[in-house]
Amino acid sequence: MSPAALVRTVLGDVLPEDLGVCDAHDHLFFASPLLPGQELCDAAAARAELAAFRARGGGSVVQWTPYGLGRRVADLPAVSRDTGVHVVAATGLHQAAHYAPRLLEEVRGRLADVFVSELTTGIGPTGVRAGLVKVAGGFHALDAHARRTMAAAAEAHHATGAPIAVHLELGTGALDVLDLLCGEAGVPPHRVILGHLNRSPDLVVQREAAASGAYLAFDGPSRAHHGTDWRMPDALRALADAGFGDRLLLGGDTTTAAARSVDGGPGMPYLLRRVRPRLELALGKELVDRILTENAGRAFAVPWRS
Template identity: 35%
Template structure:
């Protein structure tokens, strides 16, 4: 039996079921919330209750696992996520470790590490990632199950490269899989795959996040042929790529035999503080991304794929078998 850690403890990978592979329960800046939200637009109990409502709706559509790559830089706070998860029976939430930065390191790591002001044999960032995976996050007892980093438009600038190297170290030490945020327009998935291959990472355990923002079949099949999983994971964010184009690209890849190299998701959140107050967020999303929510794939995308001829075996491969294999379970 192969197991994977979730916010509520380990589960058999065979029980993961239909999985959304890149979603967030909360994306928040702790300093933003504490200094400007508390006593104004942030109500802890209201936001937790709203998240429970949203995740129950996900579960009721047959989704059984939500993979949450919220790490340092996106506001990971496991006690709040666990409060939500404990109220949604029948839905697994899987937590991540890693660091989300497009450029610079946090000051807390910048001067610590091999050859730096505070010298050490091992990068303390890598040690922290391994601790999250093997001992637990903070004092919560919740263990992360995968790693997250970024290779954005500016590529492997020094801070980003050091984070990615720490992620690779933690992968080699623990076997934990990796999700990397990439920029499809700049095709930085290539940089990520090249880097991780040189670092001795098993590329079959890497998701190239946001690959689905591209419709370039040459770029996508090149990545898939290297063994990585393609994150077709921003459904509803039409500013990056419209739903119809995303669907057509998935169909084209599946027709070429790549259903076993794709995972699906939205990159949505129960609440994200990038858009101001809750009412401002709701108004902005209704205008610019009305389908950017957890249920778009279940309600709209999967029916459209079926209508256009994609078989149930391929859908199960993307939604069930690929996530299970990524987390260490056997494929179908």
């Protein structure tokens, strides 16, 4: 009997239950002109970070680094194989500010084709297939770039069944994103993953987004200007009590070299070293285990096709 769904990793498709404990939003490689000198571009450091995550019980990492931002896709299979951690790669496009105008012009008219190709044929000459489409909104709004990119992501979803992961700028704009992707573009809400909900602790918006059927990712420890870590357990508890415990995801979102644990930052292990036990006190171990395993497996699975 064929499986109903599989998760597409850089080493091939696996069953959702084989992901183990999943960091649902992170970066092994990432480079943006907005973060000069903080590029994640060292394969040895990426391998060490994954090994440290594995040592804490981690089983899989979903890399949300999209097209044109230093994904280093050719390095991902070896890093995954060497550490025994499943890695899921992304296609998609970030906010326009992360790209040179020339690059955007090169892909603007063929975004959907690029996304579908990277989901089905592979990313460049590597043959590694992406497992999700990553796009981004703006601060409390969706500009023309976001709308164009999300429309292309919706096309790619309809062609492949792949989930769409959305960077919400400072955690805002969730309902606008759902209106566009699920209302205008017809993407089923359970195929949408909304990132950074912890950065805007609006319980009303979070509950409405969860009620739509979308997944809500709480990802990354607080930055100095966010200060929302202390609110996250209460937000997750409120959502779980409202019946949305199966809509929640957790991630680390390491985007700079200084944030890596091997360079003195919290890094990927922080999710399991500090966030997990703190949430277990608020939510109970059983629910946190399900968030890190079963929820992630469902969120990133794609329909099996012969």
